[in-house]
Amino acid sequence: MSESAIRPRKEFGKTIAADITHRLREEIIACGLAPGEPLRFDVLRERFGASFTTLREALTALAAEGLVDAQEQRGFRVAPVSRQDLVEVTDARVLIEVELIRRSIERGDDDWEIAVISTLHRLKRIEHRDPEHPLRDPEWKIAHRQFHQALVSACGSATLLAIRAELFDRAERYRHLSANFRPRPRDKAGEHQAIMQAAISRNADLAVQLIETHIRSTSDNVATYAGHLLDAE
Amino acid sequence: MSESAIRPRKEFGKTIAADITHRLREEIIACGLAPGEPLRFDVLRERFGASFTTLREALTALAAEGLVDAQEQRGFRVAPVSRQDLVEVTDARVLIEVELIRRSIERGDDDWEIAVISTLHRLKRIEHRDPEHPLRDPEWKIAHRQFHQALVSACGSATLLAIRAELFDRAERYRHLSANFRPRPRDKAGEHQAIMQAAISRNADLAVQLIETHIRSTSDNVATYAGHLLDAE
DNA sequence: AACGGTATGATTTTCGAAAATACGGTTTTG
DNA sequence: CAAAACCGTATTTTCGAAAATCATACCGTT
Numbered sequence: 313m314s315e316s317a318i319r320p321r322k323e324f325g326k327t328i329a330a331d332i333t334h335r336l337r338e339e340i341i342a343c344g345l346a347p348g349e350p351l352r353f354d355v356l357r358e359r360f361g362a363s364f365t366t367l368r369e370a371l372t373a374l375a376a377e378g379l380v381d382a383q384e385q386r387g388f389r390v391a392p393v394s395r396q397d398l399v400e401v402t403d404a405r406v407l408i409e410v411e412l413i414r415r416s417i418e419r420g421d422d423d424w425e426i427a428v429i430s431t432l433h434r435l436k437r438i439e440h441r442d443p444e445h446p447l448r449d450p451e452w453k454i455a456h457r458q459f460h461q462a463l464v465s466a467c468g469s470a471t472l473l474a475i476r477a478e479l480f481d482r483a484e485r486y487r488h489l490s491a492n493f494r495p496r497p498r499d500k501a502g503e504h505q506a507i508m509q510a511a512i513s514r515n516a517d518l519a520v521q522l523i524e525t526h527i528r529s530t531s532d533n534v535a536t537y538a539g540h541l542l543d544a545e
Numbered sequence: 546m547s548e549s550a551i552r553p554r555k556e557f558g559k560t561i562a563a564d565i566t567h568r569l570r571e572e573i574i575a576c577g578l579a580p581g582e583p584l585r586f587d588v589l590r591e592r593f594g595a596s597f598t599t600l601r602e603a604l605t606a607l608a609a610e611g612l613v614d615a616q617e618q619r620g621f622r623v624a625p626v627s628r629q630d631l632v633e634v635t636d637a638r639v640l641i642e643v644e645l646i647r648r649s650i651e652r653g654d655d656d657w658e659i660a661v662i663s664t665l666h667r668l669k670r671i672e673h674r675d676p677e678h679p680l681r682d683p684e685w686k687i688a689h690r691q692f693h694q695a696l697v698s699a700c701g702s703a704t705l706l707a708i709r710a711e712l713f714d715r716a717e718r719y720r721h722l723s724a725n726f727r728p729r730p731r732d733k734a735g736e737h738q739a740i741m742q743a744a745i746s747r748n749a750d751l752a753v754q755l756i757e758t759h760i761r762s763t764s765d766n767v768a769t770y771a772g773h774l775l776d777a778e
Numbered sequence: 779a780a781c782g783g784t785a786t787g788a789t790t791t792t793c794g795a796a797a798a799t800a801c802g803g804t805t806t807t808g
Numbered sequence: 809c810a811a812a813a814c815c816g817t818a819t820t821t822t823c824g825a826a827a828a829t830c831a832t833a834c835c836g837t838t
Contacts, residue, residue: 326617326618326829327617327618327790327791327792328791328792329605329791329792330617352818352819352820353819353820353821354818354819362792362793363792363793363794364793364794364820364821364822365598365601365791365792365793365794365821365822365823366791366792366793368598368602368820368821369601369602369605372562372602372605372606373605373606373608373609375606376606376609376610377609378704378707384559384560384563385559385560385798385799385800385819385820385821386799386800386801386819386820387800387819387820387821388820397704400702400703400704400705401704403702403704403705404702404704404705404708407640407641407644407705408640411640469633469636469637470633471611471630471633471634471636471637471712472633472636472637472640474611475637475708479704559799560820560821560822561821561822562821562822585788585789585790586789586790586791587788587789595822595823596822596823596824597790597791597792597823597824598791598792598793598821598822598823598824599821599822599823601790601791618789618790618791618828618829618830619789619790619829619830619831620789620790620791621790
């Protein structure tokens with residue numbers, strides 16, 4: 313039953329507003345819309361084919377997520393980037409992700425172990441198939457996100473998971489920002505493997521330490537190779 | 546120059562949407578709109594005097610804050626309450642607030658100390674003036690919020706402060722929920738005083754312990770006296 | 779009576795026009 | 809000459825009507 317010909321757009325979610333929100337979010341994270349760039353309605357209207365009101369709703373939602381900056385009576389713009397913001401996001405991620413990993417290792421059942429193992433497996437297969445700059449590959453991005461999501465999925469708190477997801481998105485935008493200037497991705501595959509093993513063997517202290525290093529070194533990488541973009545604002 | 550006759554409403558923020566968002570948030574927190582209650586546009590339209598679109602924008606923003614539940618194609622409703630949600634909110638608050646108190650005590654300067662002392666002073670004066678159920682007094686609510694805000698204000702992370710503020714709002718709704726059934730407020734004044742002293746004397750471990758107890762006992766109170774409302778959903 | 783499908787009314791969602799506001803360049807005034 | 813006031817344009821913000829969708833009651837069939 314192919315409905316793809318019937319519904320022209322609206323790939324995600326039932327309402328147009330939810331779909332636009334999703335597409336805008338993706339585009340901001342991927343830096344297809346540059347940080348600080350003004351988001352004028354005429355432009356968005358043409359680009360996304362939705363009306364003022366619908367776009368406004370999407371922008372409002374993204375403003376609450378921290379990806380868009382709303383200036384009352386003066387429109388919206390893509391949230392600017394800065395060293396300070398990168399530090400804050402990294403810091404908050406460590407605080408929360410560390411706690412969620414601990415809880416997941418404490419509470420995770422068989423399904424959790426299976427999810428962690430299988431998402432890592434898919435991630436590795438994608439990396440093997442195409443070992444170059446992974447951020448350019450949408451499939452890698454999804455698989456990477458799902459592996460990290462699986463790791464914390466057994467924490468038992470939807471509230472903290474939602475907060476974590478927002479911070480993950482904000483951090484991923486910084487990764488994209490530096491992707492064009494980074495010489496070579498470091499050994500992420502190995503790190504992911506080690507994190508998985510620590511988690512499955514219920515070695516919470518080790519998993520926590522690995523995750524913290526993983527997050528911080530990614531952030532350091534961004535600060536190093538995209539530094540010129542962070543100060544220019 | 547009294548403009549109050551010119552602009553009929555719009556007390557907070559420049560745009561109507563921001564104002565409606567603010568008023569709706571207050572009303573949901575104060576349980577003037579009951580948890581789970583459907584938010585139909587006709588009703589809201591009459592109550593707040595704004596158009597569909599403007600209301601929709603406000604509801605979208607509040608949905609991102611976790612105070613409103615958006616069901617695609619089936620409208621909005623006030624976010625439901627539950628024991629599970631109360632536990633999650635309490636838990637997340639402890640995790641974050643404890644960390645922010647530590648950082649504030651570490652980094653707070655003279656202005657921070659002054660803010661902590663003066664906000665507590667105002668809170669105590671209001672309590673002294675009118676020592677009965679404080680949640681009914683809007684001034685007490687504001688002063689109470691400002692004291693707790695001041696305590697963490699020197700943490701240095703706008704990102705974490707924003708998350709903390711959302712969780713504070715969600716927790717305050719639960720406090721209102723149980724306010725009508727609680728026999729007598731316990732000795733909050735004394736707790737606040739002790740927290741202030743621990744913070745000012747830079748005794749981080751003590752301050753952290755007091756804050757955690759403060760948050761958890763408030764939550765326990767809610768669970769005890771509003772338990773019937775939490776299970777009924 | 780039970781079931782499935784359909785028409786009807788209620789409600790949400792989307793749209794583009796209209797009003798309100800900000801921006802930039804020009805003139806006016808002290 | 810500098811600063812303030814003005815005016816036209818660009819842009820955002822708000823509105824209510826129109827389209828889309830959902831919920832319910834109704835009807836015919838088994």
